[in-house]
Amino acid sequence: MDYNGLSISEATQIQNELRQHLRFDYPENFPVHTIAGADISYNRNSEILYAAIVLLDYPYMTLKAYALVTGHTTFPYVPGYLAFREVPTLLKAWDLLPEKPDVLILDGQGILHPRQMGIASHFGVLTQQATIGCGKSSLFGKFNEPQLSKGSSEFIYNGMEPIGYILRTKDRVKPVYISPGYGLSLIKTLQIMKQATGAYRIPEPTRIAHEIVNDFRIGKLKAGYHIIQNPLTLF
DNA sequence: GCGACAG
């Protein structure tokens, strides 16, 4: 499965179709015992993508396992269409997981998107997997600056409707942008992301995924599914 | 028309 060769207008049509399948009504007592982070890495000017999905237990955030794969894309990076570039390779890594996590965190936006179809929503609609988008910068929406202390947040609005949060994950450090991708409510999304945040700006699932995918890209780790033998408590 | 613009 790939989106290579698709035009932007065709991609927009696909987003408008997929958005009809969005839902955020998974049970309020939705059990979360495992959480995963997904990330992509690549070399400049290369069409080869490196993907990692890391599996951690929740709420302790201990790394349990991870899947590494490479993929190929000719779809360029265009703001608003990141999913068409990265999702196909992420799905390859996803298929390698013997057990799926309760929640998957993606590097980018969920419904915090012009058509409510950021990468986390796109992946979620395709897989029916509960997902959350966690971006390092803003793509869409209006908001006030949160207080400087860790844990402070403000709603991000699409007009009058709150569709995500700007969350300060560390004192006096640039905030991150959180939104539901698929399945989970706004409030549950924020609660999970606060719990998944440790001592660093980037919440653990995404931070660990980024670290591991880079080790993969530079040859320190090999493709495939890996189980951690000595679980390291991250915090 | 102008500015903004995930990774």
Place this chain on the structure above:
DNA sequence: ATCTTGTCGC
């Protein structure tokens, strides 16, 4: 996203 050294602040 990646490249890349020093530097400012808590």
